[in-house]
Amino acid sequence: MAKILVADDAMFMRNRTSKLLTANGYEVVEAANGEEAVKLYFEEKPDVVLMDITMPEMDGIEALKQLRAKDPDAKVIMVTAMGQKSMVLEAIKAGARDFIVKPFDPDKLLEAVRKQCGQ
Amino acid sequence: MFKAALINPFLESAVSFLKQEISTEITRGQLRLESSRMTSGEINVAIGVTGDAEGIVIYSMSERTAKAIASAMIGEPVPVFDELAESAIAEMGNIITGQATIGLEECGYICKLSPPTLVSGVGVVISTLDIQRLIIPLEMPQGYLEISVALRQVKHK
Numbered sequence: 006m007a008k009i010l011v012a013d014d015a016m017f018m019r020n021r022t023s024k025l026l027t028a029n030g031y032e033v034v035e036a037a038n039g040e041e042a043v044k045l046y047f048e049e050k051p052d053v054v055l056m057d058i059t060m061p062e063m064d065g066i067e068a069l070k071q072l073r074a075k076d077p078d079a080k081v082i083m084v085t086a087m088g089q090k091s092m093v094l095e096a097i098k099a100g101a102r103d104f105i106v107k108p109f110d111p112d113k114l115l116e117a118v119r120k121q122c123g124q
Numbered sequence: 125m126f127k128a129a130l131i132n133p134f135l136e137s138a139v140s141f142l143k144q145e146i147s148t149e150i151t152r153g154q155l156r157l158e159s160s161r162m163t164s165g166e167i168n169v170a171i172g173v174t175g176d177a178e179g180i181v182i183y184s185m186s187e188r189t190a191k192a193i194a195s196a197m198i199g200e201p202v203p204v205f206d207e208l209a210e211s212a213i214a215e216m217g218n219i220i221t222g223q224a225t226i227g228l229e230e231c232g233y234i235c236k237l238s239p240p241t242l243v244s245g246v247g248v249v250i251s252t253l254d255i256q257r258l259i260i261p262l263e264m265p266q267g268y269l270e271i272s273v274a275l276r277q278v279k280h281k
Contacts, residue, residue, distance in 0.1 A: 014239055015218065017197065017211035059218065061239050086222020087237065089229040107219050108144055
């Protein structure tokens with residue numbers, strides 16, 4: 006069973022994403038900010054990370070950079086309402102594998118996760 | 125002078141989000157410009173904007189409306205406006221504002237957002253100081269939602 010780390014400061018969004026993933030057979034670990042996401046990544050070693058961008062403590066782009074600095078193979082999909090081109094480019098430059106704009110289409114999110122899991 | 129380029133992205137993203145998430149018919153009232161001081165609704169989500177346009181966007185509504193919107197987003201009844209419902213309403217503000225930044229960028233304004241802040245209470249007076257607010261009134265079967273866009277351009281277009 007693939008493990009997914011869901012990093013989002015909004016409890017509502019963590020619940021929605023976790024429900025979708027668990028219903029589709031994934032194990033889910035949740036983080037409420039970037040700092041927690043970085044810590045949990047190395048403890049839990051998830052297969053894929055779904056990362057929000059605007060978060061307190063540490064934002065998603067900084068968390069992505071820290072993850073990729075320690076683990077260049079980290080598979081991180083950005084899931085954010087900030088879908089501007091400049092933001093997509095910044096995330097891709099920092100090593101994001103994919104970029105999904107909220108409110109997300111459940112099928113598209115699952116497809117992106119499956120792709121990163123190599124399924 | 126309030127530029128249309130700053131308001132249209134909010135109008136479009138709000139209608140698009142509400143139609144997708146709340147599945148409802150939305151009636152837009154007359155847009156109007158108001159001074160900075162406002163007496164808020166019972167539930168308010170405030171999101172700061174920085175970059176080529178700066179200021180704040182406030183989503184204001186009654187608790188009853190907030191519960192109805194949260195219930196539609198969560199997919200379950202919301203008898204009490206609890207932490208999950210608060211999070212859903214804050215996320216509504218986050219997503220509408222986030223989507224609007226895509227439209228702002230297309231008009232040449234690159235902006236970033238602060239995480240949302242929820243302000244609850246009756247008769248709270250909020251001031252956006254020297255930035256006027258453009259009001260988007262939206263009427264839905266779930267209730268009345270008022271979006272105050274208090275932005276000024278930093279970069280001259």
